[in-house]
Amino acid sequence: MNxxxxxxxxxxxxxxxxxxxxALTYLSSxxxxxxxxxxxxxxxxxxxxxxxxxxxxxxxxxxxPKILGKLAETILMSIAATTxxxxxxxxxxxxGSKTTGTSNALAMFARFIASVARNIPVVAWxxxxxxxxxxxxxxxxxxxxxxxxxxxxxxxxxxxxxxSQSAVxxxxxxxxxxxxxxxxxxxxxxxxxxxxxxxxMIETNIRSATLVGILTGTGxxxxxxxxxxxxxxxxxxxxxxxxxxxxxxxxxxxxHIRKVIL
Amino acid sequence: MSLVxxxxxxxxxxxxxxxxKDVSFNVEAGEFVSIIGPSGAGKxxxxxxxxxMVEIDEGNVVFDGQDVGSLNKKELRKMRTNxxxxxxxxxxxxxxxxxxxxxxxxxxxxxxxxxxLGKFTEDEKEQAxxxxxxxxxxxxxxxxxxxxxxxxxxxxxxxxxxxxxxKIVLCDEPIASLDPNxxxxxxxxxxxxxxxxxxxxxxxxHQVEIARDYSxxxxxxxxxxxxxxxxxxxxxxxxxxxxxxxxxxKVQKRQLVTV
Numbered sequence: 001m002n003x004x005x006x007x008x009x010x011x012x013x014x015x016x017x018x019x020x021x022x023a024l025t026y027l028s029s030x031x032x033x034x035x036x037x038x039x040x041x042x043x044x045x046x047x048x049x050x051x052x053x054x055x056x057x058x059x060x061x062x063x064x065p066k067i068l069g070k071l072a073e074t075i076l077m078s079i080a081a082t083t084x085x086x087x088x089x090x091x092x093x094x095x096g097s098k099t100t101g102t103s104n105a106l107a108m109f110a111r112f113i114a115s116v117a118r119n120i121p122v123v124a125w126x127x128x129x130x131x132x133x134x135x136x137x138x139x140x141x142x143x144x145x146x147x148x149x150x151x152x153x154x155x156x157x158x159x160x161x162x163x164s165q166s167a168v169x170x171x172x173x174x175x176x177x178x179x180x181x182x183x184x185x186x187x188x189x190x191x192x193x194x195x196x197x198x199x200x201m202i203e204t205n206i207r208s209a210t211l212v213g214i215l216t217g218t219g220x221x222x223x224x225x226x227x228x229x230x231x232x233x234x235x236x237x238x239x240x241x242x243x244x245x246x247x248x249x250x251x252x253x254x255x256h257i258r259k260v261i262l
Numbered sequence: 263m264s265l266v267x268x269x270x271x272x273x274x275x276x277x278x279x280x281x282x283k284d285v286s287f288n289v290e291a292g293e294f295v296s297i298i299g300p301s302g303a304g305k306x307x308x309x310x311x312x313x314x315m316v317e318i319d320e321g322n323v324v325f326d327g328q329d330v331g332s333l334n335k336k337e338l339r340k341m342r343t344n345x346x347x348x349x350x351x352x353x354x355x356x357x358x359x360x361x362x363x364x365x366x367x368x369x370x371x372x373x374x375x376x377x378x379l380g381k382f383t384e385d386e387k388e389q390a391x392x393x394x395x396x397x398x399x400x401x402x403x404x405x406x407x408x409x410x411x412x413x414x415x416x417x418x419x420x421x422x423x424x425x426x427x428x429k430i431v432l433c434d435e436p437i438a439s440l441d442p443n444x445x446x447x448x449x450x451x452x453x454x455x456x457x458x459x460x461x462x463x464x465x466x467x468h469q470v471e472i473a474r475d476y477s478x479x480x481x482x483x484x485x486x487x488x489x490x491x492x493x494x495x496x497x498x499x500x501x502x503x504x505x506x507x508x509x510x511x512k513v514q515k516r517q518l519v520t521v
Contacts, residue, residue: 170366
């Protein structure tokens with residue numbers, strides 16, 4: 001009896017849930033005048049266009065050294081933004097964590113900074129900073145830096161809270177000072193997770209750097225924009241391929257590093 | 263003069279419930295005292311008030327002639343070097359080696375920089391190995407702590423407390439996560455700390471039988487107040503009923519007497 005009632009309830013829950021999703025989809029496409037059927041119907045055409053225009057030719061390969069130079073610039077900028085962001089995020093993380101935080105006001109401050117930095121998208125940061133710093137790589141770097149600080153602070157706060165509470169208590173009981181506890185208990189204990197988050201951040205930043213580069217006119221994003229606007233689709237294809245390959249290589253590398261340290 | 267004097271201690275984490283109410287007792291140097299009581303009776307809080315890991319709300323705790331509640335940060339740190347602490351979950355840094363964890367106990371005597379750089383004297387290192395040998399785990403000195411069994415990790419915890427050269431060791435349910443064999447080993451070590459080194463031990467325990475076997479004196483805590491305080495042989499079923507709020511049927515007791 002009870003089991004039957006429960007099964008019935010489950011069934012109705014599923015039906016209701018599916019109904020709501022279908023209704024929401026229909027409603028939003030209706031409001032925005034988006035025709036799903038039409039969208040799907042144009043897919044083959046789009047695919048044909050992509051295959052006939054976006055391919056790498058001999059001529060575009062000649063631009064490879066220039067593109068690779070820009071790619072290296074982008075990757076190095078992402079790494080620089082991540083590492084400098086890590087230093088700031090480490091201090092904010094220590095301030096914001098319940099286990100290592102020294103005062104409520106500082107913790108609030110750290111969490112506030114993190115949430116402002118994180119909840120404004122990197123692209124929006126790039127546009128805001130563009131006004132004061134102009135179109136150069138500093139703007140791109142700062143946009144990525146702010147985004148990294150926001151995300152890493154949040155991640156570090158959680159890693160610290162999760163990993164080190166008990167050891168911190170024990171060292172406090174021995175009479176250790178604050179920085180002794182941080183260096184000898186908190187950091188050794190959180191290091192693997194922190195490195196894992198930093199690697200993740202580098203991957204994300206390389207992806208965002210392309211987008212930010214289009215806006216700030218630097219790095220691989222600028223090359224992409226330039227070739228795209230001059231209708232040189234073969235070069236666009238080459239740029240895209242380079243970005244995809246570098247992201248995959250970096251992902252594989254960081255996966256390997258994670259496996260070794262965890 | 264008593265080593266620890268607790269006077270009318272009161273503590274509450276929020277306005278509704280008082281964890282400790284008007285708790286008073288003295289502990290003499292060289293005593294082995296067990297605190298027993300049900301979960302939530304305030305045992306852990308009481309222990310943590312002695313080294314002020316939690317702030318004291320009412321009353322006083324006097325350790326070695328100093329009023330614990332009124333110490334400033336520096337004095338508190340200095341006082342804590344005299345108090346070793348042992349935890350239920352060992353509270354080691356699992357990713358570091360055994361010997362590093364033991365040496366953590368010396369931080370209280372060092373400046374911040376010496377601690378960060380890990381500058382330990384030869385004497386300290388020798389002392390650390392001596393303690394590990396005494397506790398029978400010197401073979402594991404360079405292993406990471408998370409590779410050790412529970413009983414071995416707790417021995418590392420004891421070594422970390424002893425290298426502080428403490429006057430007292432506070433043990434917060436040291437055997438609650440261990441099997442009976444490892445529990446016996448740990449309790450024997452704790453007892454020998456008091457017998458051989460004349461270091462006072464205050465141990466929170468769940469197991470009444472073990473408390474009776476090992477301690478000179480038992481303090482029974484119930485709902486934040488002391489309901490029993492006396493030599494361990496004076497602990498009767500009536501007093502355990504009072505501590506744990508249970509009722510032992512009279513008939514059964516009579517049977518026990520006749521047997």
